[in-house]
Ligand code: SF4
């Protein structure tokens with residue numbers, strides 16, 4: 492069925508400034524249904540969210556059930572649960588994908604354990620808001636679009652703040668990644684129930700789901716589910732033009748609502764709450780089934796991996812175990828990125844776990860990774876045209892290169908959200924995002940360390 496036949500408005504929503512058209516590279520996994528992989532052991536870090544790490548409450552040799560609380564939340568943090576049934580092998584410092592090393596609970600999986608029973612609360616949709624919110628908090632849910640901010644904190648609106656619209660992010664604008672696409676295709680009703688639930692909690696009257704037009708099949712499936720579920724308010728499924736960074740909060744809100752978030756501001760300031768589709772599903776499962784966040788659906792892809800696929804894995808599954816499950820690495824694999832190629836983070840090792848915020852694993856070969864030495868700025872202004880915020884990355888790079896990073900604030904260093912559009916279009920191959928990161932670090936330390944540093948190039 493076409494989007495027109497499905498009753499979806501033919502008008503493509505778009506953000507107005509900058510952005511780039513990228514090669515999508517989604518074909519390897521877009522049609523690959525999500526399958527489940529359970530390793531022999533998981534390493535579950537206590538720090539997986541923005542905020543203080545959780546505190547372990549289990550000991551070595553203790554038997555734990557999938558879903559059991561194993562680390563309690565500190566104020567403003569999030570709890571951590573056993574993602575598998577098994578025995579605690581140790582609680583110790585372990586490799587971490589973003590922190591180098593952090594305390595973690597290692598659990599040896601019991602392969603014969605029966606799946607724990609779920610409790611289905613038939614009254615879930617009529618629960619008081621504070622009960623819904625408490626279940627989301629107890630489930631340890633964080634933003635699964637990458638930020639890993641505890642979701643209950645985002646849903647607990649500051650006094651006096653009114654939000655009338657929930658925007659659900661189904662854009663998945665990073666190349667290669669298709670896990671959100673698959674979730675929308677395979678679990679459209681759970682996506683919609685989750686979005687509706689979020690609106691109930693914050694008192695929003697409108698729910699809008701933005702899907703890029705390279706995933707119009709997902710939009711059709713969602714629209715059919717809207718008609719079957721008869722939710723009130725009924726979510727609006729809107730198609731967006733496929734253009735990076737359509738999935739960034741500011742760009743998505745502008746495209747779907749016409750509202751412009753102020754510089755360095757939040758969607759709340761224009762009456763909008765943004766969540767991604769995977770987070771919406773997790774919230775629905777937490778409220779209806781009181782199920783903690785235990786698994787992560789992620790895309791494992793790129794020319795460096797044997798069998799690209801969309802996988803559901805228990806949180807704590809090591810990247811090296813996923814690699815083995817997916818057919819191993821190509822001998823020319825040179826880089827592993829957690830996330831997409833534009834905003835993901837390079838991993839230095841494979842013995843790190845999938846955490847709540849891991850949305851993808853991208854394996855690139857030597858040929859895929861840009862290695863050309865970069866040149867001086869030729870003042871072509873391509874980066875200025877590409878920047879969706881209208882910043883001046885060329886100037887930030889020139890000043891930072893000259894050891895004058897502390898003088899770059901007026902060019903927009905603090906506003907930059909490191910989308911990488913500027914670096915993508917730069918004909919001199921200048922690693923503009925790394926220069927901006929150096930400038931931000933200089934602001935933090937108050938000194939322009941990085942003087943003379945020539946950043947490496949990471950974009951594939
Ligand atoms: S990385 Fe920063 S400066 Fe570059 S295009 Fe994105 S927002 Fe603009």
Ligand code: SF4
Nearest residue numbers: 868869871872874917
């Ligand atoms: S795109 Fe590159 S070369 Fe062109 S103005 Fe920007 S930094 Fe300079």
